[in-house]
Amino acid sequence: MAPTESVASAAETGIPNGTAALDRALADELWRGCDAAGWGLTRDEFEQILLDAGTARNFGLAEVSIATPATPKQQAAFFRGLCVADLALARACARGNERAWEHFVAVYRQPLTRAAIAITGSETLGRDLAEQLYAELYGLNMREGQRRCPLLSYRGRGSLMAWLRTTLAQRHVDHYRRTRREEPIEGFDAPAPDPPPQTPSRELSLLERSIEQAVSGRDAEDRYLLAAYYLDGQTLLGIARVLGVHEATVSRKLRRAADQIRKQILRNLECNGMSRRAAQEAMGADPRDLEVNLKKLLQNSQSEAFQEQAAS
């Protein structure tokens, strides 16, 4: 049974009123390329979905060119990078079209369950997780009297299956993090109290500061590599899949990043008044003597972009 058809308007389906004009030839091509009509979408609704996806990303243009409308060529380049057929199916499912749901169930339900089992590592937990997400997708959750479908947040970047897997992973990680804090403390072996803080020597203080500067000065990809490999213990192959490069490239980048961090630390130490010999001797300090917590250093600092988004 399909969800209720009460959600009919474009606003309810997450289709805002577009302000930019969509190229007609491009719209024709995209309309023919996906089975939007089979999912119960009209031509106008389909174009509105495209406009929504395009305007949300400014057709892939820089923010400085918001005032300038995208040319048909820019629009075509943007829409050809989207999974328009998946987008149309997701929106049709969000609208409650029965044929779209039948197709969604036939195509995605089994892979969804398999992905959930792979994520949780347990068939029982995986099936529970998949069913929970499936219920959410079906629109059983209501907010302010309206059915809320997570499929509305899918805008066609990447495949719908990848979006579903990532959503499952998010649900699982969030659930795990929530429930981990609820573990009983009975039998919990409390750690020994920290020793009284010792005043670090000047060399160690300089070294700590130099390390912080060197690590924070790396670019985003290098920091992601360092965190994923050294903190999370991910494999080179796993990191390479995420970045879309060969694992040998990841290995090479990691080695290069470590070398450059080491050189940068030496340089920072020298800039702080230490001789090169003294800086090299300081590099041989026992890491346990340092107060630098790389995990803390990396994970306590939010990236600027998402901090801004959070503040907005």
Add this chain to the structure above:
Amino acid sequence: MTATSQHGFHPDAESLSALSEQALEGRERAEVLAHLAVCGRCRQVVALAREAADAGAVTAAAPPRKAIEPNAWWKQWRLVWVPTAVVAAFAAASISVYIEQADRHGPNIKVAEQHTTQGAAPASAPAPTEQAEAVPPASPAPAPPPAHAAKHAHPAEAEQMPAPAPPAVAAQMPPEPSAPEPGAVDQVEVARERPPLSGAEEQQAPPELTAGTIRPAYSQPASGAWEAKQKQAEQQRQAEVDTSQMRFRKFKAAPAAVHGANVAPPAGATETVTVTAAPPLETQPVALAEPAPMLEIKSSRGVSTPARPLQLPSGLAAVSIASGGHFLLAIDKAGALFLSEDQGATWERIATQWTGRAVAVRQQARDHGALRAAPAAQNGTTGRSSPDAGSAPSLTVFFELSNNKNQTWVSTDGRTWTSK
């Protein structure tokens, strides 16, 4: 909160999945990566989603597993099958190699020299080192099996072989030419199968005839003129080969058969013959009217295996080979047909004119007449070298090609194929 963030801090699922699918570019990718560098939760999400994608791909690609009985008896013998299979494969390979060698050397039989009943060798003539004389059979006998004849080429075994023709036929491997005999008759080429001779014919027929190819080798007892005669005979033989190939396309001279038994020059007028064994398919009736010079028919099987492995232009091994006249056709494992007109030195790929995949090619012939050897014998020439003497059989040689659906195409030149 914008569309790219969830819970105020994290990128949404679409951004993370798009990053994994390399669908983000430029600044947006850098932003997500920068967030991943500092957010263990999102790194974990991305890693779990990637592992799920890998597991899904493996599940989709893996074939369904068969239920294995826990106590299957053959599981205990699993290790025994390995050496058994190796031994069986080795035995099969050995047998195939043996059969291939037998087929390769089978058609080429050096047959004993022919002696007429006109006299014995003079005392001054050098005696042959090995010589086999077959006893004329009393009645016509069927043609010997070619492979069998090839294997029994030793003189001692020659007598045990069934005589293929009313005249005595001996097959042997003479290491040297036969003993010279003054007054020896010319050589006569006969076919493997002959119709029963009448009484007159039987009386006129030479007492001993050699099956298959009979070559004139040495006809002059004088050793001084032997070389000149040898050259002349060689030229004549070559001309005969050419003529025979043109007229008897069915009979193809094997490379080993061309080189006869002319190992040492004899002084007598003996004649050495070389037989190329042929299957019953290629037999031709021969009518012998009188003791005639031996006809020479160089015949080979319709499907002959060349002495050296075929090097097809496709680089694949040949699965079927057929030869006729100067044509050599071969089909490789991919079903491509190749034609060679120079014994495999150069190949031409034949365009596909059939449906399906060609799997076999063979030579066929339609017999429109009988071999008439008598006129050639009367003329004192070999049947092969005298195409105008009426000794040529009116054979129409053609090739048949079969595809994997048992459909057949025919061709006379190997290039143009029509459905049969």
